[in-house]
Amino acid sequence: MTDKPDDKPDKPRRRLPRSVREQEILDAAVQVFSKRGYRAAVVDEIAELAGISKPMVYLYLGSKEGLFVACVRRESARLVAAFREAADAGGPPEGRLWAGLAAFFGYVAEHRDSWVVMHRQAPEQGEEIAGELAAARRSVMAEVTGLVGAGIAEGGGGPIKLGAEDAEFVAHALVGAADSLTDWMERHPGESPEAVTVRLMNVMWVGMRNVLAGEVWSRPEG
């Protein structure tokens, strides 16, 4: 409790190498940006949460904007990595899509801040920020589109022909649904990410499969 000068660093000002401290700053920034949004986030709060003072943040990350961009880059890379690792396993596209989505839900459930930061920011100022957010979304979307496209190609023997545009459409629908379902998951803590994935596959994959098989829906009349 009482701080000994050098024996047991219970909670003294730890002196950390830059590489470590930078990651801690990013950890704190993701939390605060996620909670408050970019504009309402206060750099002082991020610094305090990281256990240092504001000038360190500016020394290491340059500016609030640079800090945010670094967050988005790191977090989107993490999500894409999680998705890819799960989906890169062999097997049919169906199983790989399942694995990818399950990884997605698992990631979002466990790192909710990360997801909110990279996907739920208002289209606020800054060409730089807008571009970085767009890039992050695009990279996630590209992963999903790839898998969906593979699924379409596999089921391509039927009477319906679907192309790249359709894969993009389904990918958008899937990602949007997944995003919205993270809210649903919060109100249903009993449901595991895997269970949610199965539910989603039941609605969307079965639909796609049957469309490919020829069961096309069309507007009743009116």
Added chain:
Amino acid sequence: MTDKPDDKPDKPRRRLPRSVREQEILDAAVQVFSKRGYRAAVVDEIAELAGISKPMVYLYLGSKEGLFVACVRRESARLVAAFREAADAGGPPEGRLWAGLAAFFGYVAEHRDSWVVMHRQAPEQGEEIAGELAAARRSVMAEVTGLVGAGIAEGGGGPIKLGAEDAEFVAHALVGAADSLTDWMERHPGESPEAVTVRLMNVMWVGMRNVLAGEVWSRPEG
């Protein structure tokens, strides 16, 4: 309407009754909030866009927060009204869901600002704001859940039993997919809201229908 027969049409410094001016302020506010996000939006800009000066905004709406809340209330009421009007027509739940979703896409395509304001704001500060946004989302979700539930009940003759929880799940997936697809629509201006709705129904409704008929998807094997 009728031009005053006095001086320049260049600067028509119109004097408007409060009820009218308030609506113009809200129109401007929705534009600016949508473009910049709540926190980055500047009241002066809203006032200028509405053709008046800042104190009028405060006189009529009380505060920036009050202004935002009023926007969210008005816009979400509009969207719900559009959805309800389309979906209240008779016919099978399937057709009503189609009509509701088509109205939704139509609304979002035509009043993009409105949608962005009520659904894409960061979870910024303010219990008041957070509550209002949550209420807006809930009212939209409730509409969709109702229709989906009706669809489930109609198809309830099959071997699979789905309940209120499942309707809520599907509604979340639908709304999220619809939200994300508004981005897709921006890159495919050729696709009408109706066409997008048909695509979405093909993926999701067909899936739901077949799940109800017994075609359950389950995870291949790990």
Added chain:
DNA sequence: AAGTAGACTTACTTGCGAGTAAGGTCGGCG
């Protein structure tokens, strides 16, 4: 015409938060 109420403005005050200057502390190494 004179009075009044409500629409509208200019010109502030105030606080907050991004960014910075200037320096403090600590460990290692000649």
Added chain:
DNA sequence: CGCCGACCTTACTCGCAAGTAAGTCTACTT
């Protein structure tokens, strides 16, 4: 030791934007 480079701080500046005080203008009533 003494100094160097890294980590880290206190204590500012300064601009921007929320909110307001105090008044002006005009349409309408009597």
